[in-house]
Amino acid sequence: MIWRVHEVPRWWLPLAGSAVATTVLLVFVVLAELTGPHPPEGRDVRQAPLGDGDGGVHLAGTGVWLPLARELAASYGASHPGRLIVVHDSVGSRGGRRALADGVIDVGLVSVPGRDVPEVENARSIAVALGAVVFAVHPSVSEHDVTSERILRIMSGEDTTWPDGRPIVPLLREEGDSATTVACDVIPGFAPALADARRLKRWPTLLTDQDMADAVESTPGSIGLHDLGALRIDHPAVRVLSLDGVAPSAEALAERRYPLVRTLVLLVARHMRPETDEFLAFVTSGPGREVIASNGAYLPLVGESP
Amino acid sequence: MTPFAVDLVRPLARRTSVAATVAAAVLTLGTPITLYLMTHRARADQAASYASRMSELVRDVVVRQPDLWPYDTPKLAGHLGMLVADPAIRHVVVIDQAGRRVDVPAPELERESLQWWATAPVYRGGIVVAHVWVAVDATGGLVRVLLVTLLAWALAALLSTVLYVLPVRVVSLAEHRISSLLEKLELARSELATLNEELEQRVDERSRQLAETAEALRASERKLREVAGRAVEATEQERQRVARELHDGTGQMLTAIRLSLQVLGTPGAGQAPTTDALAELEHLVDETIDEIRRIAVDLHPAALDRLGLVPGLTELCSSVASRSGLEVEFQAHGVPPTLPAAVESSCYRMVQEGLTNAVRHARAHSVRVALMFEHDELKIVISDDGQGFDLDAERSGFGLRGMHDRAALLGGTLSVESREGAGTRLAATFPAVGTVGVTPQEGST
Numbered sequence: 085m086i087w088r089v090h091e092v093p094r095w096w097l098p099l100a101g102s103a104v105a106t107t108v109l110l111v112f113v114v115l116a117e118l119t120g121p122h123p124p125e126g127r128d129v130r131q132a133p134l135g136d137g138d139g140g141v142h143l144a145g146t147g148v149w150l151p152l153a154r155e156l157a158a159s160y161g162a163s164h165p166g167r168l169i170v171v172h173d174s175v176g177s178r179g180g181r182r183a184l185a186d187g188v189i190d191v192g193l194v195s196v197p198g199r200d201v202p203e204v205e206n207a208r209s210i211a212v213a214l215g216a217v218v219f220a221v222h223p224s225v226s227e228h229d230v231t232s233e234r235i236l237r238i239m240s241g242e243d244t245t246w247p248d249g250r251p252i253v254p255l256l257r258e259e260g261d262s263a264t265t266v267a268c269d270v271i272p273g274f275a276p277a278l279a280d281a282r283r284l285k286r287w288p289t290l291l292t293d294q295d296m297a298d299a300v301e302s303t304p305g306s307i308g309l310h311d312l313g314a315l316r317i318d319h320p321a322v323r324v325l326s327l328d329g330v331a332p333s334a335e336a337l338a339e340r341r342y343p344l345v346r347t348l349v350l351l352v353a354r355h356m357r358p359e360t361d362e363f364l365a366f367v368t369s370g371p372g373r374e375v376i377a378s379n380g381a382y383l384p385l386v387g388e389s390p
Numbered sequence: 391m392t393p394f395a396v397d398l399v400r401p402l403a404r405r406t407s408v409a410a411t412v413a414a415a416v417l418t419l420g421t422p423i424t425l426y427l428m429t430h431r432a433r434a435d436q437a438a439s440y441a442s443r444m445s446e447l448v449r450d451v452v453v454r455q456p457d458l459w460p461y462d463t464p465k466l467a468g469h470l471g472m473l474v475a476d477p478a479i480r481h482v483v484v485i486d487q488a489g490r491r492v493d494v495p496a497p498e499l500e501r502e503s504l505q506w507w508a509t510a511p512v513y514r515g516g517i518v519v520a521h522v523w524v525a526v527d528a529t530g531g532l533v534r535v536l537l538v539t540l541l542a543w544a545l546a547a548l549l550s551t552v553l554y555v556l557p558v559r560v561v562s563l564a565e566h567r568i569s570s571l572l573e574k575l576e577l578a579r580s581e582l583a584t585l586n587e588e589l590e591q592r593v594d595e596r597s598r599q600l601a602e603t604a605e606a607l608r609a610s611e612r613k614l615r616e617v618a619g620r621a622v623e624a625t626e627q628e629r630q631r632v633a634r635e636l637h638d639g640t641g642q643m644l645t646a647i648r649l650s651l652q653v654l655g656t657p658g659a660g661q662a663p664t665t666d667a668l669a670e671l672e673h674l675v676d677e678t679i680d681e682i683r684r685i686a687v688d689l690h691p692a693a694l695d696r697l698g699l700v701p702g703l704t705e706l707c708s709s710v711a712s713r714s715g716l717e718v719e720f721q722a723h724g725v726p727p728t729l730p731a732a733v734e735s736s737c738y739r740m741v742q743e744g745l746t747n748a749v750r751h752a753r754a755h756s757v758r759v760a761l762m763f764e765h766d767e768l769k770i771v772i773s774d775d776g777q778g779f780d781l782d783a784e785r786s787g788f789g790l791r792g793m794h795d796r797a798a799l800l801g802g803t804l805s806v807e808s809r810e811g812a813g814t815r816l817a818a819t820f821p822a823v824g825t826v827g828v829t830p831q832e833g834s835t
Contacts, residue, residue, distance in 0.1 A: 092558045093403045098550035101411030105418040106543045113426060113535065121507045123483040123523035126491025134457055144458050172458050179461035188458065 131188050140168030141363045145180025145193025146262065147173075147293035148215065149348055151317035152376065153193055159375045160366045169363060174292050177262060181207075184351050190360040192351035197266040199347055210350045212367060213382040216312040216332035217263040217344035220297070220322040224250065224304045229326040232271045238307070239277035241286060246305060255299050255308035256281065256289045262346050263293075263309040270343045297322065313381035334383040347385070396572065398565045403558050410554035417546030422539040429531035430506075433478075437508030440479055441524040445510040448484060448522055452514050460484075460492045480505045481525035487518065504528040617795040624792065628689075635685055643678040647671060691738050699734040700725055700761065703741055707759060714749045717756035724763040733820055736796040737761070737770055740804075743789050744772035744816050752776025752814060766821070773815040778808045793818065 134142040143153050150171060157169035175183065180192035184207060194209070196202050201211040219230055226248055237243035244252055256278070257264045268275035281287060290296040293311060297320040300306045312324060312332045324332060327344060336342035350367065352360060366372050373384040452459045484492040505525035512520040650671045686692070693702035700722045711718040729737075741759055748754045754776030762769045790806060793816070797804040802820035 092555045092562065093400060094407045095551065095555055097407045098410040098414040098554050099547045102414040102418045102543045102547040102550065105415035105546075106539055109419055109422055109426075109539055110536075113532065116430070117504065117506075117528065117532070121509065123485060123491075123507060123509070123521075124489065126485065127489035129488045129490055131460075131488070131490075144461065173455055173462075175455060175458050175462040179458065183458055183461040186461075188461070 130186060133187050133189075134170070135190055135357060135359070138168060138170070139359070140170045141191065141357075141359050142170045142172065142189040143191040143193055144172035144175050144183055144189045145191075145351075146177040146195045148195045148262065148311045148314060148346075149193035150174060150293075151314045152213070152348065152382065155317060155375050155378075156367055156372060159371065160363055163371065164362070164366070167359065167362070174294070176260075178260070181351060184353065187353070190352065190357060191363070194349045194351055195262045195346050196349060197262055197269050197346050199345060201347065202349060204351055206354065207351045208354055210352070210364065210368065211347050211385045212350055213313075213348045213376045213384050214334075214337045214345050215348055215382055216334075216337055216342055217266045217309055217346055218312045218315070218324045218332045219307055219327065220300050220310040220315060220324055221307045222253075222300055222304050223321055223323055225307070225323065227325060228323075229329055230307075231328050232274075235267075235271060235327075236273045236277055239274065239281055241281070250305040253303050253306040254281070254287045255296060255303065255306050256287055257296060257309060258289055258291055261309075263311065263344075266344050266346050267309060313379060316379040316381045332381075334377065334380050337383045348382070396565045396568045398568075399558055399562045402561050406554050406558060410550040413553070414546045414550035417549060418539070418543045421542045422535055425538050426531075426535045429535060433506045433526050433528055433531055434508060436478060437506055437524050437526040438510065440526065441508045441510035441522050444482060444522045444524055445512045445520075448512045448520060449514065452512060452519055456514065460486055460490070478526045479524060480527050481507075481523075483523040483525075484512075484520055485523065486520045492520070504532055614798065617798045620791070620795050621799060624795070632685060632689065635681070639681045640678055640685070643674055643681060647674045647678065650674065690735075691742075694731075694734055694738055698727060699729060699737060702734075702738055703759065703761065706738065706742060707745070710745045710749065716745075716749055716754065718745065718759065719756065720759045720761075722761040725761055725768070726763060729768065733768060733800060736800055736820075737768070737818075740770060740793050740796055740816075740818055741772065743793055747789055747814075748772075748774040748776055752778070754813070768820040770818045771815065772817075773813060775813045778810045778812050778814050780810060781806060781808055 134140075143149075143157070150173070153171045157171050160169055161167060172189070177192075177194040177196075180189070180194055181204065183189045184192035192207070194202070195215070199214060202209055219235070221227065225246055227246060234243060238252055238254055246252055259282070264278065268278065282289070288299070290299050290308070293314055296308050296310055297315065297318065300308050300310070300322045301320045307325075310322070310324075315322060315324060326332065327342065330336055330342050332342045332344070337345055350364065352364060356364070376382045376384040448459075451462050455462050486492055504527070506528045507523055507525045509521050509523045511518045512522060650667065654667060654671075691702060691706075693705050696702075697705065703722070704720055707718040707720040710716060744759070745757060748757045752774050754774035757772065757774045760769075760771040762771075790804075794804045797818050797820070800820050802818055804816065804818045806814070806816055808814040
């Protein structure tokens with residue numbers, strides 16, 4: 085039989101040659117992979133406090149806080165000439181916490197769902213106000229109220245048009261956004277509907293409150309979560325819907341009739357600079373509370389974490 | 391290796407195995423290396439492209455947040471997360487100017503796998519403020535390379551094995567066949583050598599036999615010459631005998647008759663011939679006639695001409711029996727009516743000589759004469775119950791020698807068996823006699 089390979093001398097040599105070549109190739113590939121470029125390990129170098137440069141009080145954090153913080157800064161500056169209060173663009177609540185923890189800023193602007201004051205390690209948290217989370221719509225939407233059930237239908241894709249026949253364009257915020265967290269906590273079924281929408285990439289996602297306001301303002305038929313106080317301060321061309329027949333307002337928050345609520349908190353280091361302490365004192369003082377309550381959207385608080 | 395093995399496979403294997411091995415290695419490495427280089431370049435380009443795009447995004451954040459951009463994690467994560475929708479991206483790391491790793495809290499970016507990293511700088515105002523590192527998935531490409539490598543290895547191993555084993559195996563089979571043929575050839579050569587040796591032996595044997603035959607022929611020729619000489623001598627002696635008998639017998643008788651006639655015719659006597667004288671003359675004449683007849687019979691038996699061989703021998707046997715009182719039994723079987731005259735004459739003379747010996751020397755009481763013709767061979771057997779004789783002593787006797795000569799002159803043989811007191815047996819054989827008639831003769835007395 086001609087295929088009795090084992091009778092051929094050195095029949096294994098081509099196999100061995102192939103195996104050796106394969107091994108060499110694999111070793112070459114492994115070495116090439118191992119010796120490829122890799123990012124360096126991060127160095128533990130602290131950024132210098134921004135206040136060291138200009139002597140001002142630097143505030144940074146969630147975008148929800150920005151309109152109110154700028155109002156407070158302006159009022160504080162007016163009453164305290166020579167004092168510099170710098171309100172940075174949004175870096176998010178988490179960014180505010182980290183920047184404060186790193187000592188880069190003096191005050192962290194944070195919002196938390198509900199009415200509880202959070203405890204933060206190595207920092208003091210001061211609840212300044214309650215804010216209403218609202219469903220904002222494009223001005224072309226003729227609706228003035230929306231129910232929780234309809235919100236669920238919209239989020240699940242069952243309800244896709246407004247009564248006038250315009251398509252409903254829900255706009256989402258990124259995961260971890262406090263307004264979205266509030267809605268998930270308050271409206272039963274909202275969280276899974278939102279999860280499905282995100283998983284299916286059903287609608288666009290905006291990254292900041294400003295982006296959300298701009299998107300709702302420019303997108304006919306759109307609807308998205310936003311902050312009542314920020315909208316009243318910035319006055320974008322959007323309309324705010326009442327929820328289940330309750331119009332959002334400071335009064336409704338005080339009476340606990342409006343359910344979508346979050347707390348605006350200031351985080352400061354336990355050993356803050358005097359300039360910071362002075363600003364904080366202004367915020368919690370009567371003039372500061374007046375500024376907060378001036379637009380009727382925020383409910384001033386005086387609570388502080390232990 | 392057998393003595394008749396043909397060493398074709400090992401040299402072929404030595405040469406082709408190296409070529410097959412090199413071919414296998416080339417086949418194994420060629421496609422996977424090409425694929426790996428292409429894959430490597432594609433993913434490197436892909437990673438570099440992603441890194442470049444992400445550096446643009448980070449640059450936007452840096453421009454908007456020049457002091458706190460590392461903390462603008464939602465925006466960073468969001469921007470990067472949109473790109474992370476591409477499943478090829480496995481990891482994103484941003485390193486700021488101070489070498490700090492910027493936290494990008496995007497869990498979907500932390501997918502562990504084989505990765506290939508690429509980096510792109512982030513500029514603000516012409517200054518590098520950060521580097522974006524992007525890792526793309528390398529698993530799929532490497533798995534493809536691995537699969538192609540294994541496939542290439544299998545194909546290369548198969549092809550090279552077939553390309554190497556098949557011809558070597560074919561040559562191996564041919565080698566076995568050639569070895570088998572050589573073995574058969576060697577066997578045939580050995581058998582041929584044996585046959586040649588046997589043939590040489592047979593030729594030698596035959597040559598020896600031919601030499602012996604030639605020697606025998608020469609001896610026979612010598613013997614024949616001797617026989618012929620003796621025949622000439624016997625003929626001369628016979629002529630001398632006839633001359634002597636004619637001179638001493640017939641001549642004397644005729645001289646006596648002449649003298650008698652002279653006496654009767656002499657004028658001085660004046661006397662008429664007497665009756666006695668005439669009767670005596672007549673008697674002389676008769677004796678002379680008888681003598682002449684006897685001489686004639688001795689010269690040639692007239693019975694042969696008159697009667698033929700078998701009747702002649704019958705008459706001879708009867709004559710000898712009547713004259714000597716010997717009991718003679720004659721039997722003939724299958725003898726043709728006419729045989730060559732020389733054969734008939736020799737047979738007759740040999741029987742005559744045998745009977746004469748039996749009467750004169752053997753003192754036999756009975757003699758048996760048998761004449762047989764079979765397969766063109768004539769055989770005469772004469773046996774008596776006489777006193778026999780010593781063969782060595784009697785070998786040179788004139789009678790037996792004459793019988794030998796007669797047989798030899800006709801190509802025949804004569805054998806003599808005798809022992810003192812046990813009789814004598816003579817057997818003469820004449821081969822290839824040839825016949826004239828077709829009807830065999832039978833006879834006996």
